[in-house]
Amino acid sequence: MDCDRTKLTMQLKKCLLSFALLVAFIVGGCTSNGTATETSTPASVTETTSVPTEVSSPQMKDLPVLEGKATVVMTVNGAPITIEVDGTNAPITAGNFVDLVQRGVYDGLVFHRVVRTPEPFVVQGGDPQSKDPKVPPQLLGTSGFKDPKTGRERTIPLEIKPEGAKTPLYSQTFESEGVSSPPQLRHTRGAVAMARSQSPDSASSQFYFTLTDLAFLDGSYAVFGYVTNGMDVVDKIQQGDRIETAKVTQGAENLRNGGK
Template identity: 65%
Template sequence: MQVIVRRWFLVAVVIVGLSLGACSPSKVTSQNTTDSSTAATTGTSVAQVTNPQISSLPQLEGKATVVLTVKDSPITIEVDGTNAPITAGNFVDLVERGFYDGLVFHRVVREPQPFVVQGGDPQGKDPNVPVERLGTGSFTDPKTGQPRYIPLEIKPKDAEAPIYSKTLEQAGISAPPQLQHTRGAVAMARSSMPDSASSQFYIALSDLPFLDGSYAVFGYVKNGMDVVDTIQVGDRIESAEVTQGLENLKRPESEAEASP
């Protein structure tokens, strides 16, 4: 009975801890669902999927290394654009913009067992916004003045391309994802809408297989999990830097011109 109670508690935590509060994108659509499902089964690359929602987003073609500095200590993340090109590209793009510098971890869940640390809400830079009110913010594109959202992107194991805008269950796929929620996995938080992730991310503190196929993992902590294990609510990302693989980041021409 204790195991059952714990499992239901963790499911509730997923809804509260990984969701973006009341934040919901007003302009995100799932128009790319059919195209992306076809891509996964036929081997069409993400660059060949012609939906504007995808083509207007940065992509990472390959891998990159990002180092977060927290408590004066490095956390090294290998970002996987091979298996999650849009999700990884979004993260690397935001790191390169300096977006994460100074942001706080606003959710940390370790009881009844290690779960996640979550950050990336831009409201965290405002000292007048208390930590307990964070969790609804998104990245605002300086060119458009609008929030930038990315589609849910999950690549089934051994598939040639990801599924977009659907969980694997919704897509009727029983295979596990290529990138799974093992300890140290880095993934995007989102609301109940599949295509609502923007800037908030979380790091898994333990293996969380029940999240597989529902949330988009895009990398793994390679060094510094001992630092992650000490993170508390309110701790800040002192800096975030792309140390390798920046040449793999491909921005749309308009984005490249707008970025610093």
């Protein structure tokens, strides 16, 4: 009986910890007013191919798309982190990231959020205002990439492909749509995914590395790639460390709708 109680207590503590981390994670992805200010809300992709060439929203059609895969090398503290970006399974999310890398958006940005205790969680960065050392640390994590063409923050739809599906699910979490299968791209250690606010379509430029397997985030946040080399570098990142450079070393030709 005591053994059963101990097991139940441990399970409850684990659930509470996961919930607390999730709540903190959602808050960490907010825009300046705490919610997404610009969203796109396409319900689905009309094509049955993995690349959404025809979609229900004109705004979504204009977003960068990665057709296939690309390799990004990010340098932090003088050491490289190699990321395989998967446009086959997350074409818009991967395209957005590769486009921002090519624009030089990530160069000089700070990792403003690092959570390793009480358990390993994430290393998060990508807030454009973190390039300015005069911006107070408490404001970091509240902005995204401002598209020079529109003068507004560019956001992308939540994009998660169920395992075995032909196309991703857009603008909906698996829970809200009753999807029971796991995602094709999961939150295993070394996953790279987009941070967002409570609105599904609020991701912009902020991303995170997972420091351990985080299955409870699967189906709610969009993974778009994995660290293939340099996870030891990620493990050493501290809050306040900067991305020195981020470069596309392979697959740049797979990007369409990109810009400078």
